Amino acid sequence: MTAYILCLVLFSIGLYCALRKRNVVKIIIGIGIMEYAANFLFVLIGYRSGGRSPIYANDQVIKSMVDPLPQAVVAVAIVLNLSVTLLLVAIAIKLYEKYGTFDITKINDLKG
Amino acid sequence: MIEIHLLLLFMIAAAVIAVEAKDLLSSVIAVGAVGIGLSLSFLVLKAPDLAIMQLVVEILSLIILIRGTIRRDLPFSASGRWYFNTITTVCFVIVFIGLALLTFRSLPDLGNATMRVSKAYIAEGMLRTGAKNIVAAITLNYRAYDTLGEATMIFAAVIGVLVIARKTGKKEK
Numbered sequence: 001m002t003a004y005i006l007c008l009v010l011f012s013i014g015l016y017c018a019l020r021k022r023n024v025v026k027i028i029i030g031i032g033i034m035e036y037a038a039n040f041l042f043v044l045i046g047y048r049s050g051g052r053s054p055i056y057a058n059d060q061v062i063k064s065m066v067d068p069l070p071q072a073v074v075a076v077a078i079v080l081n082l083s084v085t086l087l088l089v090a091i092a093i094k095l096y097e098k099y100g101t102f103d104i105t106k107i108n109d110l111k112g
Numbered sequence: 113m114i115e116i117h118l119l120l121l122f123m124i125a126a127a128v129i130a131v132e133a134k135d136l137l138s139s140v141i142a143v144g145a146v147g148i149g150l151s152l153s154f155l156v157l158k159a160p161d162l163a164i165m166q167l168v169v170e171i172l173s174l175i176i177l178i179r180g181t182i183r184r185d186l187p188f189s190a191s192g193r194w195y196f197n198t199i200t201t202v203c204f205v206i207v208f209i210g211l212a213l214l215t216f217r218s219l220p221d222l223g224n225a226t227m228r229v230s231k232a233y234i235a236e237g238m239l240r241t242g243a244k245n246i247v248a249a250i251t252l253n254y255r256a257y258d259t260l261g262e263a264t265m266i267f268a269a270v271i272g273v274l275v276i277a278r279k280t281g282k283k284e285k
Binding site: 001002003004005006007008009010011012013014015016017019020021023025026028029030032033036039040043044045046047048049051052053054055056057065066067068069071072073074075076078079080081082083084085086087089090091092093094102 | 113116117120121123124127128130131136139140143146147150153154157158159160161162165166169172173176177179180181197198201202204205208209212213216219220221222223224225227229230233234238244245246247250251255258259261262265266269270272273276277
């Protein structure tokens with residue numbers, strides 16, 4: 001249970017960063033930390049104490065395995081996080097070219 | 113499971129440094145430390161595929177973030193509604209933590225996963241798909257539509273990046 005709560009603390013740090021900071025790069029970093037915490041919680045729920053990794057071997061008898069389903073879901077999510085980060089950084093670079101700053105309170109010109 | 117707690121504390125410390133660092137480059141590097149800690153804890157949690165994948169993705173996203181931030185910096189400013197914004201954000205985060213703690217009661221304890229769906233995958237996966245790695249059997253056979261959707265999302269993101277980052281727009285007549 002303490003591991004779940006520490007994971008929640010990590011998520012909350014990312015949430016605070018994404019909501020409170022004004023710098024666009026800091027907001028991207030906050031979203032990234034939230035993604036890490038969510039992936040971690042998925043794999044943590046699927047853990048079994050004493051379980052082996054879900055791979056069969058020819059010369060060994062494996063009695064207990066950890067849950068492979070959250071691992072399959074997280075494998076998809078990790079790659080999607082990378083593409084989301086790529087898209088956000090592209091938007092941030094374009095904003096810097098147009099406005100000359102990363103401060104979101106200075107970026108208030110909505111005319112095209 | 114003391115390793116998991118130590119790695120989580122390391123990740124929390126690196127995340128606090130990443131959030132509060134004044135320099136953008138050092139905060140990007142601190143978020144890289146969070147990702148490496150996540151990769152190590154995937155190894156401890158018996159998920160070697162995810163550990164390799166997370167390591168590669170972490171290095172790529174570090175390169176992308178450094179490309180976005182290098183030689184561009186912003187001094188800290190406390191102008192505007194600083195106290196109001198901080199107090200509302202902290203209140204929101206506290207409410208979120210309370211609701212999340214309520215939902216944590218229905219989760220299984222650490223180390224006792226209820227494997228309702230994946231019992232069948234583990235029992236029959238080797239026979240039906242021929243893959244020794246059960247995670248590969250799930251992503252590429254049982255839940256292949258997830259992988260198809262993932263590929264679609266990656267193409268959408270690449271098209272978005274190309275549209276955003278192009279230099280020449282449509283010419284005015």
